[in-house]
Amino acid sequence: MAIFAIVGRRLGQSLLSLLFLVTAVFFIARMTGDPGQLYLPLDATPEAVAQFDKAHGFDQPAYRQFERYAAGIVHLDFGQSLRREAPALDVVFEAFPTTVVLVVATELVALVFSVVAGSLMALRPGSLLDRAGTVLVVAGASLPDFWVALMAILVFSVSLHVLPTSGPGGILHWIMPVGVLSLRAVGSLTQVVRGSTMEILASPYIEAARGRGVGNIRILFFHSLRNAAIPVITLVGIQVAGILNGTVIVETIFGLPGIGRLLVTSILGRDFAVVEATVIVVALTIFAVNIVIDLSYSAIDPRVRA
Amino acid sequence: MPIVRFWVAVISVCCVALGPPLAQAAANSTITIAVPEEPAPFDTCAVGTIAASRILLNNVADAITAYIPETNAVVPSLATSWKQTSPATWEFNLRSGVRFSDGTPFNAAAAATSIKRTFNHALNCSVASQIFAGEQVVPEAIGNTRLRLTTSRPDPILPLRATFLAISAPSTESDRNTEHPIGTGAYKVDNWAHGTSITLVPNPFFNGPKPKITQVTYVFRPEARVRVDMVNTGEADMALSLPPEFASQKGALQFDPPEVILLRMDALTAPFNDKRVRQGVLSAIDRPGLIKALYGGNASVATQAITRNVPGFNPHIVPPRYDPALAKKLIAEAKASGVPVDKPMKIYNRAGLVLNGQQLAEALAEELDAVGLNVSVDTMDVAPWVEILFSHPADRSGLLLEDHANNLGDPSLTVDARFDPRRTRSQVPKEDQSTVANLIRLAENGRGEQRTALFQKLFAFMATDATQDAYIAAARSTMLVGPRVSYKPNWRSNQLIPLANVHLRQ
Numbered sequence: 001m002a003i004f005a006i007v008g009r010r011l012g013q014s015l016l017s018l019l020f021l022v023t024a025v026f027f028i029a030r031m032t033g034d035p036g037q038l039y040l041p042l043d044a045t046p047e048a049v050a051q052f053d054k055a056h057g058f059d060q061p062a063y064r065q066f067e068r069y070a071a072g073i074v075h076l077d078f079g080q081s082l083r084r085e086a087p088a089l090d091v092v093f094e095a096f097p098t099t100v101v102l103v104v105a106t107e108l109v110a111l112v113f114s115v116v117a118g119s120l121m122a123l124r125p126g127s128l129l130d131r132a133g134t135v136l137v138v139a140g141a142s143l144p145d146f147w148v149a150l151m152a153i154l155v156f157s158v159s160l161h162v163l164p165t166s167g168p169g170g171i172l173h174w175i176m177p178v179g180v181l182s183l184r185a186v187g188s189l190t191q192v193v194r195g196s197t198m199e200i201l202a203s204p205y206i207e208a209a210r211g212r213g214v215g216n217i218r219i220l221f222f223h224s225l226r227n228a229a230i231p232v233i234t235l236v237g238i239q240v241a242g243i244l245n246g247t248v249i250v251e252t253i254f255g256l257p258g259i260g261r262l263l264v265t266s267i268l269g270r271d272f273a274v275v276e277a278t279v280i281v282v283a284l285t286i287f288a289v290n291i292v293i294d295l296s297y298s299a300i301d302p303r304v305r306a
Numbered sequence: 307m308p309i310v311r312f313w314v315a316v317i318s319v320c321c322v323a324l325g326p327p328l329a330q331a332a333a334n335s336t337i338t339i340a341v342p343e344e345p346a347p348f349d350t351c352a353v354g355t356i357a358a359s360r361i362l363l364n365n366v367a368d369a370i371t372a373y374i375p376e377t378n379a380v381v382p383s384l385a386t387s388w389k390q391t392s393p394a395t396w397e398f399n400l401r402s403g404v405r406f407s408d409g410t411p412f413n414a415a416a417a418a419t420s421i422k423r424t425f426n427h428a429l430n431c432s433v434a435s436q437i438f439a440g441e442q443v444v445p446e447a448i449g450n451t452r453l454r455l456t457t458s459r460p461d462p463i464l465p466l467r468a469t470f471l472a473i474s475a476p477s478t479e480s481d482r483n484t485e486h487p488i489g490t491g492a493y494k495v496d497n498w499a500h501g502t503s504i505t506l507v508p509n510p511f512f513n514g515p516k517p518k519i520t521q522v523t524y525v526f527r528p529e530a531r532v533r534v535d536m537v538n539t540g541e542a543d544m545a546l547s548l549p550p551e552f553a554s555q556k557g558a559l560q561f562d563p564p565e566v567i568l569l570r571m572d573a574l575t576a577p578f579n580d581k582r583v584r585q586g587v588l589s590a591i592d593r594p595g596l597i598k599a600l601y602g603g604n605a606s607v608a609t610q611a612i613t614r615n616v617p618g619f620n621p622h623i624v625p626p627r628y629d630p631a632l633a634k635k636l637i638a639e640a641k642a643s644g645v646p647v648d649k650p651m652k653i654y655n656r657a658g659l660v661l662n663g664q665q666l667a668e669a670l671a672e673e674l675d676a677v678g679l680n681v682s683v684d685t686m687d688v689a690p691w692v693e694i695l696f697s698h699p700a701d702r703s704g705l706l707l708e709d710h711a712n713n714l715g716d717p718s719l720t721v722d723a724r725f726d727p728r729r730t731r732s733q734v735p736k737e738d739q740s741t742v743a744n745l746i747r748l749a750e751n752g753r754g755e756q757r758t759a760l761f762q763k764l765f766a767f768m769a770t771d772a773t774q775d776a777y778i779a780a781a782r783s784t785m786l787v788g789p790r791v792s793y794k795p796n797w798r799s800n801q802l803i804p805l806a807n808v809h810l811r812q
Contacts, residue, residue, distance in 0.1 A: 033689045040430050048427065083346050084500075085482050094500055150531055157539050165535045166527055168502055255527045257501025268687050269346075 006294050014287035018280070025279045026069060026272075030062050035270040039082055056082070069276070078280070079273030083266070088273035092262065092281050098168065099258035100285075102250070103243045105178045107236055110185035115232075117186075118193025119220045125198060133190070141187020145180055149253040152176045166255040177254045181247065185239050192235050196228035203227075229300050237293040241286045335810065336521035337791055339803075340533035340542040344501065344526045347483035350472040351424040354432030356713075356801050359470075360546070361504060361524055364804040366407075367472035367489025370398060370417065370453075371465050375796040378617065378715060380465045384412065384473055384490065385453070393460035398468075400451045405511035406475040407494035414447035420473040421445040421455070423480050437470040437714055439722045462753065463716050470714070492517045493805065502526065506805075522805055537788045544793065544808070545786040547800065549661060550604035553784045561795040563783045564615055564712040566608045567660055569653070569670060569776040572703040573735040577679075580645045581735070584773040586636035587705075588626035590677040595628070596669055597779050600662045604784070608777035610765040611710055611720050615797040618717030618749075618761030623769050625777070633677035641678065651704040652684040656691035660709045661781050667707050670778075674705075681705065696730045713801050717761040721746055724775075725768060738772040 035058065036049040053059040057068060072079060078088040117137070121130040156163040156176060164173050200206060201224055209223050248260030259278060266274040345358035350367040353359040363369065364383075372383035385398035404412040424431050425443055434440075442458035457464060475488035487495060492514060493506040506522040525542065527533045534552055536542035553560055571578040571587060578584055593607045609623040641647045655667040667683040674681040681704075694702050712720045726732055726746055727739040734742045745767060749760035769777065783800050787793050792809045 033693065038689050038692065040435075051427075084485075085347070150529075153532060153535050158535050161539065165539055165541055166532050167525060167541075168499075253529045253532055255502065255525065255532065257499070261501065261528075268689075270689055 003295060003298065006298060007291055010287070010291045010294055014290070018283055018287070021283050022070075022073070022276065022280060023066070025276055026066055027062060029267075029270075029272045029275050030065070032267075032270060034058065035082055035272065038270055073280075078277040081266075081271055081274045083269050083271045083274070088271075088277040089281075091274050092259070092277045095257055095259050095262040096281060098256050099244060099247055099251070099260065101174070102177060102181065102247055102256065102258060103240055105174060106181040106185055106243055107240060109178055109182045110189050110239070111232075111236065113182070113186050114189035114193050115225070118190040119197050119225065121190070122194045122197035122201060123216060123220060130194075134194075137187045137190045140183040143183065145184070145249045146253065148183060149176070149180045149250060152180060153253075166253070168256055173254075177250050177256060180250055181243055185243070189232065189235055189239070192231050193228065196231050197224055200224040200227045226300060230297060233293055233296055233300070237289055240289050244282050244285060335519055336523070337519055337543040337808065337810070338523045338525060338536075338541065339544040339546065340525050340527050340536045342526070342528050342530070342533070342547050345504075348485060348487060348498065348504070349429075349431070349483040350420070350474040350478070350487050350489060351429060351431035351433050352483065353470055353472050354434075354436035354713075358432075359713075359801045360803050361506075362487055362489070362491075363470070363472055363802055364491065364806070365493050365506065365522075366487055366491045366495060366509075367474060368491050369473065370468040370471045373466070373469040373715065373798070373802075375615075375715075375798045375802075378615075380469060383469075384417065385468070388465055390462075390464075391454075393462075394457045396455050396457075396461075396464045397448070398453045398455070400453055402451050403513055404490050405513065406488050406490050407509040407511055408475055408477060408488050409511055410475055410477065412473065412490050413450045414453045415450075416476050417453050417473050418445035418447045419476050419480075420478070421471060423474070423478065424471065426480065428481055429483055433470050433472075437467050437719075439719065460751075462750075462757075463718060466714065466716055493522065496521075517805065518810060519805060519808065534786055537786045540788065540790075543788040543791045544803075546803075548784040548786060550601050550782065550784060552786060553602070553604050553782070555786055557787050557789070559785050559787055559793070559795045560604070560782045561785075561799050562606075562613060562615065562780065562797050563800045564613045564715065564797060565780065565783075565800075566611055566613060566710050566777060567605075567666070567779045567781060568608065568611065568708050568710060569778060570706040570708055570733055571774055571776065572698065572705070573733045573772075573774045574698070575700075575703040577640065577645045577647045577649060577651075578703075578705075579735060580640045581773065582636040582640040583645060583647060583679075584735075584776075586633040586640070586677055587674060587679075587776050588633075588773060589629045589636070590633035590673050590679075591626070591670065591776055591778065592628040592673060593625060593778055596666065600665055600669070601779065601781055605779040605781040608780045610769050610777060611724055611775060612712050612717055612765065613780050613797070616712050616715055616717055616720075617758050618765065620762035620765045620769075622762075623766055630673075630677055637678035647678055648680045650680050650682070652682055652702070653705045653707055654691060654694050654702070655683055655685045655707045657685050657687055659688075659691075660707055663707060666778070670705075670707070698730075698733075711800075713798070715798070717765070718750055721749070721761070721764065725764070725772075733774040734768075734772050735774065738767075741767065742772060 036052040040048055040052055057065055081088045081091045084091050117133055121133045124130060153165050157165040163175055167173055206219060206223060209219055247258055248264050251258040251260045263278045343357045345361060348358055350362055353363045368383050370383060370385045371380050374381055385400055388396055388398045390396050400414055400417060406412060421443060422445060425434050441461060444456045446454040448454055455464060472489060478484050478488060492509055492512045494509040495504065496507040497505040503523050503525045508517050508520060530548050533545035534548065534555060537545045552558055571584055573579055573584060597605045607625045609625045610620060612619050637647050653667045653671055655663050660666060664685055671681040671683050694706060723731060725734060725742055727734045727743055745764040749757060749764050752760045785795060790811055792811055793807060
């Protein structure tokens with residue numbers, strides 16, 4: 001029952017946030033101007049622009065357009081893409097899987113690396129490993145994605161010929177984009193794992209385990225990791241939202257047809273239906289991730305359930 | 307159902323990612339071309355845009371006529387011959403035995419259907435708006451192989467404009483842009499992976515010589531550095547639309563496109579409605595200095611709105627001399643007579659339009675400030691910039707940084723678009739409007755060399771008297787070609803790359 005309560009509470013909060021988001025994006029998008037000026041010939045007459053606006057409903061007051069839009073959403077009709085002349089949701093779902101794979105792979109890589117590195121750094125605070133590791137992960141996270149991506153292509157594709165430069169394809173094509181995105185995620189995750197693990201390692205029950213002769217590796221990965229996991233999971237949730245919304249640079253450089261590129265193209269092209277559908281799909285994904293994270297809190301720490 | 311499609315797509319991406327690495331060594335007869343943008347729309351009637359034209363025109367879809375850039379000659383394509391039967395009527399004899407890539411026969415009725423579609427307002431075709439500049443064309447099939455085109459105004463250069471009338475199959479949707487263009491060219495579209503690539507393969511119904519290149523893949527890479535690296539690693543054979551910093555790369559080819567970078571002055575509004583202020587702007591710009599600093603010498607000083615490849619180019623126009631002292635004097639004189647030269651003004655720069663546009667705009671603002679104007683830079687995306695280009699909102703008068711391209715290769719395109727005082731884009735000063743209108747009328751009614759001379763006179767008047775524009779530079783274009791292919795660029799290579807001109811090296 002507690003799980004249902006958590007999910008129900010979260011859904012309620014998410015629904016409110018979603019309503020606000022949809023409304024805000026709808027009206028803000030319309031403040032950017034008239035799509036007719038972009039989709040019609042450059043020197044289209046005012047009559048032609050008016051005809052275009054009428055055909056797409058842009059001649060109506062914004063609140064009327066919103067009424068029609070909201071009624072459509074209820075039936076999963078997010079409108080038509082002006083640029084592609086296809087249902088907006090289809091256009092979004094064409095691009096979304098690329099970004100989902102990018103996000104999931106990035107977080108998996110970041111988690112595995114951060115848990116191992118952060119735990120080992122926490123074991124001997126102030127050691128050479130700890131200091132060098134801290135410098136490396138902070139430096140990695142501080143480098144701009146744009147620069148790292150271009151340098152990675154120069155090194156691994158142009159000089160070493162071990163990875164393809166760009167584009168979707170086999171697993172080799174994903175190594176650089178995932179690697180670039182992971183750098184930032186690893187930077188903050190490793191620090192959180194390190195800090196959280198250090199705190200746990202100072203706990204009396206860890207001292208007791210040490211007293212019983214339990215080895216460091218077992219203490220790290222069996223006794224302390226579960227208790228150190230909650231802040232890490234929180235950060236993973238935040239990172240997933242950040243990467244979902246921030247892959248545009250990596251997608252652009254590596255030529256990946258993901259949601260970031262689609263969103264930027266649609267904003268510049270005043271393709272309102274696609275902008276709105278993208279925002280809703282991303283928001284729903286983030287809400288789903290948050291619910292999963294809430295549930296995982298209660299799975300890891302029974303006190304949360306209470 | 308969308309959610310089902312979504313999960314199918316996720317699984318597909320995962321399967322591809324976990325599968326064997328793709329696109330390793332390209333087969334001997336296939337090539338890959340890296341381009342910056344995906345065409346939208348990807349339609350035969352959208353070949354007025356570079357993104358669609360360089361893939362479709364003369365490759366997937368043939369046009370009624372064809373153009374030889376080296377000689378500026380219009381030659382037969384789907385039409386074998388043509389004649390003007392009245393000032394607004396042309397008749398074309400069409401080839402027989404031609405088939406579209408879906409197997410349907412090409413004839414006059416198919417051509418008429420396709421041309422009607424191009425001029426269907428609902429489709430907003432770039433060919434209609436940019437190449438025909440608002441002119442209406444009514445096609446009529448006369449028998450199986452004769453086509454009559456009637457234009458809404460006399461059009462002496464219709465055969466030239468017809469080089470952009472790419473013909474699509476009758477099965478093409480008539481009321482919306484298609485995603486499956488079908489033409490009579492040597493290639494057909496095999497696959498369009500949205501956001502990623504478009505692949506062409508030979509058209510089995512093509513009645514010309516069989517293409518030696520058996521597959522052409524256009525991949526979309528917005529970042530120029532990545533396009534270059536794709537050629538350097540052998541993943542691509544050509545990289546198009548590169549900035550000048552790549553001109554020294556091995557395999558780089560340069561050509562002079564019909565593009566001019568210019569600063570349009572709002573000559574209908576103060577302070578630019580005063581000729582002294584406009585003359586001051588012309589003298590305040592250090593063109594050779596800007597070219598050296600921003601384009602590394604890969605540009606020449608522009609003297610008019612067209613380049614020397616376009617007939618009507620006037621070689622006798624001398625660029626304004628960089629003379630900040632004279633500029634200061636002219637601006638001061640205007641100020642003394644009450645012209646509001648210190649009114650805050652903007653240079654409106656459209657992000658990504660002009661090569662090194664941001665730096666150029668900043669440098670121009672500095673040079674204009676130095677002679678007594680009050681100019682800053684406003685960089686914006688396409689929509690608000692287009693609004694200023696055509697609508698001239700009162701609160702945004704000032705200077706517009708443009709890159710004017712004459713892809714048709716005829717001066718009338720530039721004149722119609724920029725100078726005709728009836729057009730909203732024109733900023734010809736009030737006192738010069740009747741002169742300009744008269745010069746345009748004379749030039750457009752001229753024939754042969756007389757027509758060229760009249761256009762030259764018009765361009766000279768615009769550059770030295772009307773001065774609505776400050777012409778700055780004509781930048782060279784750069785592309786990169788890998789070791790597997792050879793290609794000789796020409797001045798239209800930004801817009802047209804017929805694959806028949808791309809050769810595999812033995």
